[in-house]
Amino acid sequence: MTRHPWLPNLGSVGEMMSSIGISSLDQLFSDVPQSVRLKKPLNVAGKPLSEQEIVRRLEELERKNTQLVCPPFLGAGACPHYVPQAVKFVIGRSEFYTAYTPYQPEVSQGLLQAMFEYQSYMAELLEMEVVNSSLYDWGSALSEAVLMAHRVTGRRRVLVPETINPFHLQVLKTWTYGRGVVVERIPFDHRGLLSIEALEAELSKGEVAAVYVQQPNFLGVLEEELESVVELAKKHGALSIMGVNPLVLGVVRPPGEYGFDVAVGDGQELGLSLNYGGPMVGFFAVRWEGRLVRQMPGRIVGLTTDSEGRQSYALVLQTREQFTRREKATSNITTNEALMALANLVYLSLLGPNGLRELDEEIMSRSHYAARKLREVGASLPYSGEFFEEFLVRFPARYSKVKERIRSRGLHGGLQLDENSALFCVTEVHSKDNIDKMVEAVAEVM
Amino acid sequence: MWNQARWEEPLLFQYKGKNRVGLAVPREDVNDRVEVPSSVKRRNPLELPELSELEVVRHFIRLSQMSYGVDVGMVPLGSCTMKYNPKVQEAASKLTENAHPLQDEDTVQGVLEMLYDMQNWLAEITGMEQCSLQVPAGSAGELAGVLMMKKYHEDKGETRTDMLVADSAHGTNPASAAMAGFKVVYVKTDHRGLVDYGLLKEIVGPSTAGFMLTNPNTLGLFEENILEIADTIHSVDGKLYYDGANLNGIVGVARPGDMGFDIVHLNLHKTFAVPHGGGGPGAGAICAKGDMVDYLPGPLVGRVDGSYSWSMEPHRSIGRIATFHGNVGNVVRSFAYLLGLGSDGVNMLGVMSTLATNYLMSRLQDVRGLQLPFPGRPRKHEVVYSVTPAYNEIGLTAEDVAKGLLDRGFYAPTIYFPPIVQESLMIEVTETEPKESIDEFARALYDVMREAYSDLKAVKQSPKRTSVSRLDYVKANHPSTFTPTFRVKRLREEGSLQVLK
Numbered sequence: 001m002t003r004h005p006w007l008p009n010l011g012s013v014g015e016m017m018s019s020i021g022i023s024s025l026d027q028l029f030s031d032v033p034q035s036v037r038l039k040k041p042l043n044v045a046g047k048p049l050s051e052q053e054i055v056r057r058l059e060e061l062e063r064k065n066t067q068l069v070c071p072p073f074l075g076a077g078a079c080p081h082y083v084p085q086a087v088k089f090v091i092g093r094s095e096f097y098t099a100y101t102p103y104q105p106e107v108s109q110g111l112l113q114a115m116f117e118y119q120s121y122m123a124e125l126l127e128m129e130v131v132n133s134s135l136y137d138w139g140s141a142l143s144e145a146v147l148m149a150h151r152v153t154g155r156r157r158v159l160v161p162e163t164i165n166p167f168h169l170q171v172l173k174t175w176t177y178g179r180g181v182v183v184e185r186i187p188f189d190h191r192g193l194l195s196i197e198a199l200e201a202e203l204s205k206g207e208v209a210a211v212y213v214q215q216p217n218f219l220g221v222l223e224e225e226l227e228s229v230v231e232l233a234k235k236h237g238a239l240s241i242m243g244v245n246p247l248v249l250g251v252v253r254p255p256g257e258y259g260f261d262v263a264v265g266d267g268q269e270l271g272l273s274l275n276y277g278g279p280m281v282g283f284f285a286v287r288w289e290g291r292l293v294r295q296m297p298g299r300i301v302g303l304t305t306d307s308e309g310r311q312s313y314a315l316v317l318q319t320r321e322q323f324t325r326r327e328k329a330t331s332n333i334t335t336n337e338a339l340m341a342l343a344n345l346v347y348l349s350l351l352g353p354n355g356l357r358e359l360d361e362e363i364m365s366r367s368h369y370a371a372r373k374l375r376e377v378g379a380s381l382p383y384s385g386e387f388f389e390e391f392l393v394r395f396p397a398r399y400s401k402v403k404e405r406i407r408s409r410g411l412h413g414g415l416q417l418d419e420n421s422a423l424f425c426v427t428e429v430h431s432k433d434n435i436d437k438m439v440e441a442v443a444e445v446m
Numbered sequence: 447m448w449n450q451a452r453w454e455e456p457l458l459f460q461y462k463g464k465n466r467v468g469l470a471v472p473r474e475d476v477n478d479r480v481e482v483p484s485s486v487k488r489r490n491p492l493e494l495p496e497l498s499e500l501e502v503v504r505h506f507i508r509l510s511q512m513s514y515g516v517d518v519g520m521v522p523l524g525s526c527t528m529k530y531n532p533k534v535q536e537a538a539s540k541l542t543e544n545a546h547p548l549q550d551e552d553t554v555q556g557v558l559e560m561l562y563d564m565q566n567w568l569a570e571i572t573g574m575e576q577c578s579l580q581v582p583a584g585s586a587g588e589l590a591g592v593l594m595m596k597k598y599h600e601d602k603g604e605t606r607t608d609m610l611v612a613d614s615a616h617g618t619n620p621a622s623a624a625m626a627g628f629k630v631v632y633v634k635t636d637h638r639g640l641v642d643y644g645l646l647k648e649i650v651g652p653s654t655a656g657f658m659l660t661n662p663n664t665l666g667l668f669e670e671n672i673l674e675i676a677d678t679i680h681s682v683d684g685k686l687y688y689d690g691a692n693l694n695g696i697v698g699v700a701r702p703g704d705m706g707f708d709i710v711h712l713n714l715h716k717t718f719a720v721p722h723g724g725g726g727p728g729a730g731a732i733c734a735k736g737d738m739v740d741y742l743p744g745p746l747v748g749r750v751d752g753s754y755s756w757s758m759e760p761h762r763s764i765g766r767i768a769t770f771h772g773n774v775g776n777v778v779r780s781f782a783y784l785l786g787l788g789s790d791g792v793n794m795l796g797v798m799s800t801l802a803t804n805y806l807m808s809r810l811q812d813v814r815g816l817q818l819p820f821p822g823r824p825r826k827h828e829v830v831y832s833v834t835p836a837y838n839e840i841g842l843t844a845e846d847v848a849k850g851l852l853d854r855g856f857y858a859p860t861i862y863f864p865p866i867v868q869e870s871l872m873i874e875v876t877e878t879e880p881k882e883s884i885d886e887f888a889r890a891l892y893d894v895m896r897e898a899y900s901d902l903k904a905v906k907q908s909p910k911r912t913s914v915s916r917l918d919y920v921k922a923n924h925p926s927t928f929t930p931t932f933r934v935k936r937l938r939e940e941g942s943l944q945v946l947k
Contacts, residue, residue, distance in 0.1 A: 001790045006532055006719075006783075007798055008880035016805040016881060028800045028824050029699055031668045036705045041793045042698055044567045048788030051534045057785060062541050064556035074546045077769055084469050086499055090506040091723075092536075098515030100526055101725040103860070106912040107450060107852045110512030111724045117458055120932035124493045129937070130930045133725065136582040139769035147625065167769045174743070174765035178593055178626030224485050250492065251482050257489065266769075275539075276557050277547025277770025278582060279727035288934070290925075290947045299725065303929040304922035306914040307907075310454075316922045316930065322617035323863065327630040332621035335583035335715070339723030349458055349502045350468030353492040358471040361479070369476035386483050407550070415548050432474045 004048065070434045071274070072412035073370075075390045075425030076218070077138065077165050078277055079269050081247075082429055087271045087346045091339050101299070101334070105314040106306070112313035115301040115338060118345040125249045125348070126263045127256025128285035132298035134341040135333065138266035139171030141282030142212065142243055144297045144331055145262045146176055149210035149239040151295055151330075156180055157208045159238075161194045162187050163217035168243070181209070192221035192383030192392075196228045208238040210262075215244045215252070219383055220390030220423065222252065230259045239292075246270055246283065246344075248388050250356035251364075255285070262286050271347025272340055281340035294320060297331030359428060363389045367426040370435045374424075377443040382421070390425045392417065397445045405441045413438070448855030450912045451511035458495050458505060459932050468499040512913040513724070514857055520883055521857040524828040524872025525616065525664055527694050527716035528857075530879075531779075535719070538782035539775055547770035551755045557774065558754035560781050562747040564731075567784060571792065572690075572710045573703020574733035576760075578742040580772040583728035584691055587711025588622035588658070590732045593764045594709060594741035595656040595685045596626050601762060606655035606684075612641055614665060614864045616691055619658040628655060635866050639665045639820035647678055654682050660689035661705065662696060664864040664872070666803065666825035676706025685709060685738060693717045694876065695800055695827025698793035708738045717795075718780035729776035732767075743767040798877035800826050802884060806875055809888035815842060815895050819867050828874035830867050833895075837869050842898045842905065844869040849916065850894035852909040856887055 002010055009016060013025070022028065029037070049057065071080030091097065095110065102108035102115075119131040135141045146158050158176070160169065162185045173183055186199045194213060203211070211233040216222045226242070233240035241262040242255040247269040255263035267281040268274075286292040294317070302316035322329040351359060367389045371381055380394045395402050399416050406413040411434065414424035426435065481487070497505075515521070521528035545554050561579060568577045581587040592609060599606040609628035611619045613635055620630040631649060636642040641659070650657075657679045661669045669675065679686045688707040694717045702710045714720050715728035722728065734742050743766060746758035756771075784792065803825045810816065815836025818829070836842040848858030848871070860872040875884050898905045909915060921927045925946045929935050937943040 001794065004787075004791055006530060006786065006878055007791065007794060008878065009798060009802065010794075012881045013801065016801055019808040020801075020804045021808070022804075025797055025801065028797070028804055029668075031670050031823055032696070032700055033670060033673065036672065036700050038698065038700055038704070042570055042789055044570055044789050044792045045563075045784045046788055048791050049785045051786070054534050054782055054785045055537050058538055058541055058782065061556035061560055064559060065541070065545065066553035068553070071544065072546045072549055074548050076548055078547055080544075080546065082472075086468065086503055090503065090510075093507065093510040094517035094721075095510040095513040095515050096724050098517045098528075098531055098721045099513055099724040100515075100521060100523055100528055100722045100857075103523070104514075104848060104852060104858050105917055106849070106909045106914050107514045107857065108512075108724075109913040110455075110509030113455065113457070113512075114506070114509050115724075116931075119930055120457070120459065121494060123931035123933040127490065129934050129943075136586065136727075137769045139766070140582070140586070165769075167766065170766040171769055174593065174767055175589065175625075177764070178589075178596055178628075180627060222482065222486050224483060249488065251488055252486055253488050273543045273775070274546050275773075275775030276542045276545040276554065278768060278773040279729075279775055280769065281727075288943060288946065293946060300930050302922045303935065304918045304927075306918070307916050308914075310914050312914040312917055314917045314919065314922050316928065322621040324617075325621075326617050327620035327624040329617070329621040329624070332585040332588060332618045332625055333583075334585055334616075334618055335713075335722075335726040335728040337582075337723075337727045338725035339721075340727055342724070346502065346506060348494065349497055349505075350499060351471075352467055352496040353494045354465075354496065355467045355469055355471060356492065356494075362471050362473060364480050364482070365476050365478045366474060368480050369474075369478040372478060386480075386486070388482075403550075412546075412549060412553065428472055432476055 068412055069410040071429050073414050073424045073426060073438060076415045076423055077167050078274055079389060079425050079427055080274055080429050081269055081427055083271055083273055084350055086350055087343050090346045091343050096342060097339060109312060112301050114342050114345060116313050118341045119301060121345055121348050122283055122285060125246055125254060126285050127254040128263050129288040130293050131283060131285040132296060132300050133338060134336040135282035135284055135298050136337060137280040137282045139168040141264035141284045142168050143172050143175030144284060145241045145264050146172060146181060146210055147179060148295050150179055150181055152239060152291055153209045155207045155209035156182055158183050158210045159186055159202050159208055160212045161214060161217060163219050164214055165218045191385040192219045193223055193385050196225055200232055203232055203236040208236055210239045210241050212241045212243060215242060216388045219392045220387040221383055221385035222388060226258045248360060250360040261292060267340060267344040270344040272343055279337055279340050281337040281344060295330055298333060299336055363427050366430060370426040373439040374442060377439055378446040389427050390423055392421055392423050394421045401445050402442055405445050406438055409437050409441045411438050448911055452913050453508040453512060455508045457932060461495050461497055461501060463501065464496055466496045466498045468497050468502045519855055520879055520887055522859050522873045522875050522887060524860040524874040525691055527874060527876060529719055529876040531719050531721040532783060532786060535779035535782045538778045542775045542778050555754055558747050560778055562749055562754050564777055564781055565747060568712060568731050569733055571697060572733045573701030574710055575735040576739045576742060577731045577733040578746055579731050579777050580743045580767045581730035581732050582768050582773045583726060583730050584711055584713040585618045585622060586767050587730045587732045588618055589625055590743050590764060590767050591687050591709045591711055592623050592626040592628065594738055597741055597764055599655055606653055608653045609655055610649060610657040612659050614663050614866055615658060616689060619689060639667045640669055641675060643671045643674060646675060650678055650682055652682060654684040656685040656687050658687045658689060660692045662692050662826035665820060665830050666828040667823060668826055672705045691716060692827050695796055697795040699796040703735055708736060709734050714776060714780040719783040720776040720779045727773050727776055729773040795877060802875045802877055802879060803827060803829050806884050806888060809885060813892050813895050814899060828872055831871045832867050833869045836898060840898060840902050842902060844871055846905050847871060847894050849908040850905045851890055853911045854890040856890055
């Protein structure tokens with residue numbers, strides 16, 4: 001190999017070696033014991049491919065994916081939505097795209113202002129005062145919230161609903177296992193809503209660090225009694241954490257209005273492609289209270305001025321981070337999901353308050369249309385609570401058969417939860433025509 | 447001469463437009479208009495600006511012009527490994543873009559094949575048996591790694607309290623160990639800049655769960671005693687953890703697995719060229735060998751009769767680290783990068799990045815005020831200098847040097863890290879910077895140091911050519927002026943916000 005488009009110095013090796021004063025490249029590794037030197041070259045990825053060949057190989061793989069007529073009727077923590085061209089265009093700007101965390105604020109004002117605006121937009125949406133500039137995803141944001149509650153209260157029990165997204169629950173259990181946090185589940189009622197009685201009973205046993213609720217919950221149902229959750233948590237000295245799909249907040253009451261201590265969730269539904277589940281973007285917000293703000297994980301951008309008095313932006317409260325506090329830090333994170341947060345910001349600024357409300361209304365109409373049509377062909381919705389874009393459907397036939405029939409139309413059904421039920425997701429990417437096709441396929445096996 | 451754009455760009459909240467929208471919502475005639483129940487309905491109006499698409503685009507383009515990434519110029523951030531991101535990686539993202547993580551496995555065979563190849567390639571590169579791609583970035587990999595150690599010892603019925611961490615380690619190491627409930631025990635660096643092996647032998651004992659180490663270390667030095675270190679840790683059945691942040695300096699030269707490491711995390715955004723996106727997303731992998739394979743976060747992609755599925759569940763797995771499968775949309779960018787390098791290129795990564803570092807050092811000999819701690823040995827991926835001589839002579843700080851470099855069109859090196867070196871500049875040029883850029887960077891650094899000795903005030907007043915000049919951090923952090931959102935600004939101006947207590 002003497003030339004390669006990504007390795008510019010292959011032709012300058014001799015010159016560089018003589019500047020260093022060595023006669024062989026091996027001398028650069030004279031401190032690596034022979035016994036740990038690689039004995040034979042690595043066998044990775046075959047021969048170097050040209051750009052054209054890389055594209056061809058990728059297209060070959062793309063053809064192995066099934067091309068569907070429209071995005072799947074699948075949600076469960078990642079819902080398909082239209083991604084506006086302007087979002088793709090802005091996050092593709094390479095000054096943002098190829099930047100690192102803005103450690104040198106004077107040269108990164110644009111990125112910092114964008115992160116401040118992201119925090120500000122999310123703050124309005126959530127009606128919470130302090131938002132960080134993103135975490136990995138909903139599951140890790142929830143985990144960080146619970147670890148924070150554990151630090152703040154010194155307690156180990158955490159109560160979550162049985163209607164928590166099971167993937168978030170698995171992440172929560174993994175992340176908190178090391179600190180000995182015990183996760184307990186609160187049942188739900190016939191409407192699909194969290195049982196407040198059961199919650200109160202568990203809280204009164206004491207030692208609860210945090211109560212978590214999810215809006216809408218995993219069954220797609222909108223929780224209606226969240227004031228009680230906040231009140232009860234407060235009464236028993238636990239932090240209240242609301243996990244929320246930010247997309248619904250165009251029409252639904254935000255966590256701040258209820259008085260939640262912490263809000264977490266994922267911005268995936270605000271302008272991100274599905275990406276097979278990642279990258280996503282976890283958000284994390286707290287009320288205006290010192291013990292919460294100072295224990296909050298993640299990067300925060302704040303307003304300040306420069307030496308000439310101009311409004312400017314910088315990373316703030318960095319003393320909580322692992323650079324100075326090390327093992328006492330509020331979290332171990334360095335990388336976040338800034339570019340995805342930027343996508344959220346661009347998406348929300350395009351929609352504005354009216355666009356967001358209209359989008360929410362459209363999603364509710366279409367999902368309710370799909371639910372009505374499915375009922376008309378003999379399926380049922382087991383829970384009576386109001387829903388947004390996802391809903392649990394029970395079929396008289398086995399769902400595996402239903403799913404197969406839907407697939408035969410080039411569509412992809414919902415997520416199977418038991419032999420006869422599946423969670424369906426319907427959004428603005430599912431046209432009436434495609435919903436009708438899906439229902440027709442279902443009707444054939446009923 | 448370099449100058450950065452200086453837009454007096456208002457916040458979106460300060461735009462005046464009303465009754466505008468930047469994206470029309472498609473409508474279907476479905477006659478199922480529904481209202482959310484009144485108990486759940488949003489009450490306060492959503493206080494967001496109303497803007498047209500042009501206003502939005504123009505705003506963000508102006509902001510982009512006040513930002514600095516690798517496509518603008520060199521970003522020699524030590525330990526952050528900011529290398530060039532080949533543009534073909536964008537073509538790669540199409541493979542995963544529209545795939546839902548819970549789709550039937552037979553509908554995403556292309557994605558799964560890519561992930562399967564990556565699991566195997568990264569195992570080969572690290573000398574491990576198996577890799578999980580679930581970790582969204584390095585720190586999540588570290589957490590996974592320490593939890594794996596914790597569970598391993600617990601499964602044997604032992605409670606091991608101590609996690610050893612080199613004092614030169616990344617700050618994430620002690621933070622991760624603490625997150626997993628370990629007590630952090632620091633292992634000092636000796637006079638050669640390496641782990642104090644004598645001390646290590648004294649510290650290691652029955653309460654040692656493991657040792658978190660990076661090799662080459664954050665000084666850019668290779669831990670020569672690595673085999674002895676591994677033996678010492680293994681002699682008490684501790685596990686040796688490899689922080690992959692610095693892997694770029696030895697890829698293709700040596701493998702953590704051959705050095706005795708049991709667990710490795712990789713930062714794909716560092717070693718394998720995923721763009722950093724202004725702080726993320728990154729992507730990662732957590733790899734293991736021997737009895738640690740069973741503890742990896744799962745599931746993993748397996749292959750049976752030529753078809754791929756999430757069929758491999760490590761049977762003592764610590765569980766899921768990410769909500770779904772990790773940052774697959776970035777893993778595929780690394781995949782494209784590896785396809786382009788091929789075996790030949792991957793085998794050269796460590797050599798070429800090490801060559802670049804040592805070449806830079808050859809251009810920085812005898813710069814007044816600049817000192818190379820632990821001299822006389824080759825560096826790998828990065829090199830740490832100290833401006834302590836200049837600090838003692840004239841009061842020049844590492845931060846001043848950083849700001850001086852910004853004015854010369856370069857992003858600054860990492861400063862004040864690792865904490866074991868005073869007034870440090872940690873420089874990493876990577877294998878993708880052409881020799882001429884390295885020369886220019888060396889000249890710029892020389893120029894800043896020279897200017898400091900003739901006109902210190904000028905350097906202290908830099909940067910002047912960036913969008914703004916030096917910032918007021920006291921104001922940014924003070925409880926009475928701390929403003930993390932526009933909402934806080936608004937409420938404070940209305941007089942309805944208390945000082946943060």
